[in-house]
Amino acid sequence: MSPSDLTTAPDAPVDRVLEFPDNRLLIDLCGPFDAHLASIENALEVQIVRRGNHLSVLGEADAADRAAALLNTLYARLEGGRSVEPADIDSALRMGGSEAGTGVRAGDQIEMQIGETVEIHTRKKRVEPRTAAQKAYVRSLFDNELAFGIGPAGTGKTYLAVAVGVSMFIGGHVDRIILSRPAVEAGEKLGYLPGDMKDKVDPYMQPLYDALNDFLPGKQLAKLLEEKRIEIAPLAFMRGRTLSNAFVVLDEAQNATSMQMKMFLTRLGEGSRMVITGDRTQVDLPRGVPSGLADAERLLKSIPKISFNYFTSKDVVRHPLVAAIIEAYEADLGTG
Structure with a gap:
């Protein structure tokens, strides 16, 4: 089930559990000393807890959904053989809310932001x-x-x-x-x-x-x-x-x-x-x-x-x- 399929009230605290099968890619996703996770936590005011090959995202529903969408897309990027750098996370976080009021959800915007490859x-x-x-x-x-x-x-x-x-x-x-x-x-x-x-x-x-x-x-x-x-x-x-x-x-x-x-x-x-x-x-x-x-x-x-x-x-x-x-x-x- 994707985060966007859940119908929790927007302001209610939630726990989104994400599974990442490749532990090597999960290490790259988390970053050195979990620095990538810390950046997402600080920017979105969520808590991300790692348990084995799962990441648990705790926070208000909208923020948790956005964090989950970002983590899933970054992992897909790693699966495609591309790296994840701090600048990728920073630009995605800043661009993620740029479509507010246009009918594009934050998670969808992050997907468009990172998922499409131009090299x-x-x-x-x-x-x-x-x-x-x-x-x-x-x-x-x-x-x-x-x-x-x-x-x-x-x-x-x-x-x-x-x-x-x-x-x-x-x-x-x-x-x-x-x-x-x-x-x-x-x-x-x-x-x-x-x-x-x-x-x-x-x-x-x-x-x-x-x-x-x-x-x-x-x-x-x-x-x-x-x-x-x-x-x-x-x-x-x-x-x-x-x-x-x-x-x-x-x-x-x-x-x-x-x-x-x-x-x-x-x-x-x-x-x-x-x-x-x-x-x-x-x-x-x-x-x-x-x-x-x-x-x-x-x-x-x-x-x-x-x-x-x-x-x-x-x-x-x-x-x-x-x-x-x-x-x-x-x-x-x-x-x-």
Whole structure:
């Protein structure tokens, strides 16, 4: 009998008993020192007791049902050969209540959140988007020639875009990868950094290097960079180019001016795909200079085959405190 089949009054305390036949997978489900169970207990205010290959979930009916649904889905994930990480649990818990009032039960939402597999294969690792918004975003990157990813820091916009780019590159769908960012100072002056222009610019590009290092072996990445089959360059360096048969990513696009954004978008050539990522709340342009990302969103939203994908604090896959910090700032902006 599944938890959703029981008809206990919503606020009555209940005991949901779940059986997990594979003790090895049950150990992975519980986590090191039962850390995964503790996370679920703290978030849902339930108690989870392990007895042999059974888990007993005690608490109010709604919370117990949700915890049971999450545990069952995580176990199914392990049966499918996938791992369960703290971030998977955290994002599922935060996304589980996002459909309140829409007729979708919490357990059903968790099932959609974790149960559906979307994977990106690279040379070093298999990347799996964790939230529904991330899964929709990855699909749009494969399906559309031009896609936007808009939302707060830590939601995987750039990381997933680079992963898709690497996957398409090693699959032979594109001949090169081009990653770009506006070199806009966030409170620090570029000219005071030591070294030549490359030395000055590279710190701004470091997040892109970090992502590539996650997906490609070091020697292969170095060779591809040397051969210019992978390029990382400031946005200003894109002027006058036509980018054909390439996977092109513009990161931190909120710091591109309207003219820079138009210039970049019109670089799109035959056989290429372009991804624009940005966070509308982190604009570092001088006061009075409009963001090219906002203009592009306003002007291009009605054009078919251009995908706009949005993220919220619920899609943050960094430390759980990052989501709480973003929510606090969003709440302050809403009341300011």
